[in-house]
Amino acid sequence: MTNTIGSHNKFGALAFIAIMGMVFSSTAFADSGSKLPINTPKAYAQECTACHIAYPPGMLPKQSWQRIMAGLDKHYGTDASLDDATVKQLSTWLETQSGTYKRVAEVPPNDRITQSAWFIRKHKEITPSVWKLPSVKSEANCAACHSSADKGIYSDNTLKFPIGIDARSKRAWSN
Ligand code: HEC
Numbered sequence: 175m176t177n178t179i180g181s182h183n184k185f186g187a188l189a190f191i192a193i194m195g196m197v198f199s200s201t202a203f204a205d206s207g208s209k210l211p212i213n214t215p216k217a218y219a220q221e222c223t224a225c226h227i228a229y230p231p232g233m234l235p236k237q238s239w240q241r242i243m244a245g246l247d248k249h250y251g252t253d254a255s256l257d258d259a260t261v262k263q264l265s266t267w268l269e270t271q272s273g274t275y276k277r278v279a280e281v282p283p284n285d286r287i288t289q290s291a292w293f294i295r296k297h298k299e300i301t302p303s304v305w306k307l308p309s310v311k312s313e314a315n316c317a318a319c320h321s322s323a324d325k326g327i328y329s330d331n332t333l334k335f336p337i338g339i340d341a342r343s344k345r346a347w348s349n
């Protein structure tokens with residue numbers, strides 16, 4: 175009897191590995207655990223990091239990237255315009271890499287990673303006052319808490335408490 179269950183599990187594990195291989199084979203990542211693909215264009219690392227970290231393209235669906243790249247002159251209250259050739263290059267790349275972290279069907283409000291359902295779920299332990307700390311200011315300031323966000327790494331062992339966090343919020347976060 176144990177034997178039957180054992181071989182069934184083994185088959186399940188092999189099938190699982192095969193499926194994961196198919197899902198992830200299309201994108202190679204820069205670093206182990208990094209959400210930034212190896213083929214990240216220089217222009218993305220240079221132009222799109224002037225005001226914030228390089229957001230992983232896999233964290234938004236294709237439609238959101240299309241809208242963001244079509245409206246850089248009115249980019250979340252600022253002007254992030256680029257020349258046409260760079261816009262075209264980055265748009266093509268962003269669209270091919272879209273949705274590889276979270277395969278979400280719906281487009282988040284305002285094309286914001288920080289308003290995606292998965293983002294809200296992953297960050298629900300964080301008390302509202304923490305987002306308002308001067309060291310954080312915005313949900314979009316990933317690097318305030320993810321020490322390797324600039325490298326596209328968001329694993330638990332790279333988390334840090336933002337400067338000024340109170341003891342109660344620390345406990346809520348650690349639960
Ligand atoms: C001139 C400054 C500037 C440049 C350059 C810039 N951005 Fe932004 N970006 C902003 C600001 C400001 C926000 C809003 C941040 C906030 O709400 O705290 C933002 C937000 C975003 C967001 C949404 C973050 C969220 O809330 O989930 C994305 C995605 C984004 N930018 C992508 C890009 C891309 C792609 C480029 C390069 C083509 C780029 N940005 C270049 C200033 C800039």
Ligand code: HEC
Pocket residue numbers: 233287288296297299300304305310312313314315316317318319320328329330333336347
């Ligand atoms: C105020 C601090 C803070 C900010 C700012 C923040 N995060 Fe997080 N994030 C956390 C904490 C804490 C966790 C761990 C939650 C858990 O494990 O339950 C987390 C978890 C995550 C995870 C899940 C990691 C995993 O291994 O499951 C991802 C992905 C993530 N954050 C992405 C982002 C991105 C992208 C941004 C910016 C757009 C961001 N975070 C901004 C605190 C923050």
